[in-house]
Amino acid sequence: MNNASYDEIFKRLVKSSYRRDIQEEIKKIKQAGNEYTDAYIRYASGAGDPNRVVFKVRDCPPDCGDDKRKNCEASCLFGAIVRDMEGNVVIHQNNCAGCGECVEACREYSLIDKKEFVPLIELLKDRTVPVFVIIAPAFTGQLGPRVTPGKMRAAFKKLGFYGMVEVALFADILSLKEALEFDRHVTGNEDFLLTSCCCPIWVSMVKRFYKDLIPHISPSVSPMVACGRGIKHLHPGSKVVFVGPCIAKKAEAKEPDVKDAVDAVLTFREVEQIFEVVGINPAELEEDDSEHSSRAGRIYARTGGVSRAVSDTLNRLRPGREIKIRAKQADGAQACKIMLKEALSGKPDANFLEGMGCPGGCVGGPRVIIDPKDGRDLADKYGQEALSLTPVDNKFVMELLKSLGIEDIHDFLDSAKAKMFIRSF
Numbered sequence: 571m572n573n574a575s576y577d578e579i580f581k582r583l584v585k586s587s588y589r590r591d592i593q594e595e596i597k598k599i600k601q602a603g604n605e606y607t608d609a610y611i612r613y614a615s616g617a618g619d620p621n622r623v624v625f626k627v628r629d630c631p632p633d634c635g636d637d638k639r640k641n642c643e644a645s646c647l648f649g650a651i652v653r654d655m656e657g658n659v660v661i662h663q664n665n666c667a668g669c670g671e672c673v674e675a676c677r678e679y680s681l682i683d684k685k686e687f688v689p690l691i692e693l694l695k696d697r698t699v700p701v702f703v704i705i706a707p708a709f710t711g712q713l714g715p716r717v718t719p720g721k722m723r724a725a726f727k728k729l730g731f732y733g734m735v736e737v738a739l740f741a742d743i744l745s746l747k748e749a750l751e752f753d754r755h756v757t758g759n760e761d762f763l764l765t766s767c768c769c770p771i772w773v774s775m776v777k778r779f780y781k782d783l784i785p786h787i788s789p790s791v792s793p794m795v796a797c798g799r800g801i802k803h804l805h806p807g808s809k810v811v812f813v814g815p816c817i818a819k820k821a822e823a824k825e826p827d828v829k830d831a832v833d834a835v836l837t838f839r840e841v842e843q844i845f846e847v848v849g850i851n852p853a854e855l856e857e858d859d860s861e862h863s864s865r866a867g868r869i870y871a872r873t874g875g876v877s878r879a880v881s882d883t884l885n886r887l888r889p890g891r892e893i894k895i896r897a898k899q900a901d902g903a904q905a906c907k908i909m910l911k912e913a914l915s916g917k918p919d920a921n922f923l924e925g926m927g928c929p930g931g932c933v934g935g936p937r938v939i940i941d942p943k944d945g946r947d948l949a950d951k952y953g954q955e956a957l958s959l960t961p962v963d964n965k966f967v968m969e970l971l972k973s974l975g976i977e978d979i980h981d982f983l984d985s986a987k988a989k990m991f992i993r994s995f
Contacts, residue, residue: 623668668821694730706814720857738867742961771927798831815935837937862966871949873931
């Protein structure tokens with residue numbers, strides 16, 4: 571059984587759940603399956619350890635890991651994968667960050683990531699609880715050139731979601747917070763700040779291997795977490811589902827200090843499969859417009875976007891500030907390691923460090939559908955179409971902050987209401 575079969579099982583479970591005959595479908599799948607079928611059904615249906623993302627479902631073939639293949643052991647960024655005496659992969663869960671790099675590297679499909687959509691379907695069908703979908707800034711163009719943000723929103727509502735919120739709106743809020751953090755903490759030429767926005771791989775590297783840099787990392791949650799918490803604050807009792815380009819977000823959503831924010835994570839590829847099996851073609855739907863983010867939040871999708879957003883916001887807040895942001899970006903996991911080592915030496919050649927675990931940023935994530943270059947171009951284009959340049963100019967951000975209990979942006983960092991945007995390292 572291969573990865574296509576795992577995806578096929580997922581699609582069959584989704585379709586049968588909407589028909590309300592999933593148990594009958596599971597029986598059919600098992601009758602035609604093999605020794606791996608039960609495991610595939612378990613993880614495609616969202617079962618298994620609720621705190622884990624990556625699972626091993628079978629032993630490795632004898633020739634697995636030879637020089638002609640991308641090795642899962644070598645791909646692991648955190649040293650969590652080793653091989654036993656028989657050559658089989660063993661995952662040390664204490665080291666596993668759930669980034670999913672091994673899943674991408676495994677060509678034998680012995681390693682898979684859990685899919686989290688099936689348990690939500692009853693809620694979506696019955697509509698007894700409002701379920702919101704929040705979508706990463708890298709979403710533009712993922713389902714084709716004709717699928718506008720308004721059509722995407724309409725498609726999710728047709729699935730049963732109460733509404734769709736672009737995470738870019740809360741990326742705006744984090745741009746504002748990061749700018750204020752920089753203004754407070756970078757007061758001399760030797761000071762520097764590491765952004766904690768966006769990439770869970772970058773943050774995990776700092777927390778696990780470069781702990782001496784923790785005092786320099788901004789205490790901000792990711793836009794995904796900020797968005798989830800914001801929605802739950804405004805709509806008590808609601809559920810939140812994040813849609814994005816990578817497996818690592820599934821792991822981030824389970825971290826103890828932020829697991830209150832998001833109830834499930836889907837990838838762009840999973841969403842494409844879901845729309846396919848339930849017969850929804852987003853390109854054919856009517857527009858359901860409701861875009862409120864500035865350019866700053868929209869360009870978080872690509873490497874350099876966070877730096878540009880925070881720099882533009884700081885210049886807008888403190889136009890006469892003597893020390894400006896001198897940003898440096900790390901593009902890809904290996905580049906992140908190099909930059910963190912340089913920062914650890916105490917002599918970084920920048921005062922604002924942005925790390926993206928995937929080349930190109932989120933538009934280059936392992937579960938994107940379109941070419942990363944096209945994703946970057948579309949993210950920039952969508953940013954240019956925004957009605958405001960920064961969150962300071964965005965009336966929707968100002969209104970949202972007030973609705974969350976933050977009356978003055980200059981008091982943002984010290985407001986008790988801002989704790990939903992803060993995490994501890």
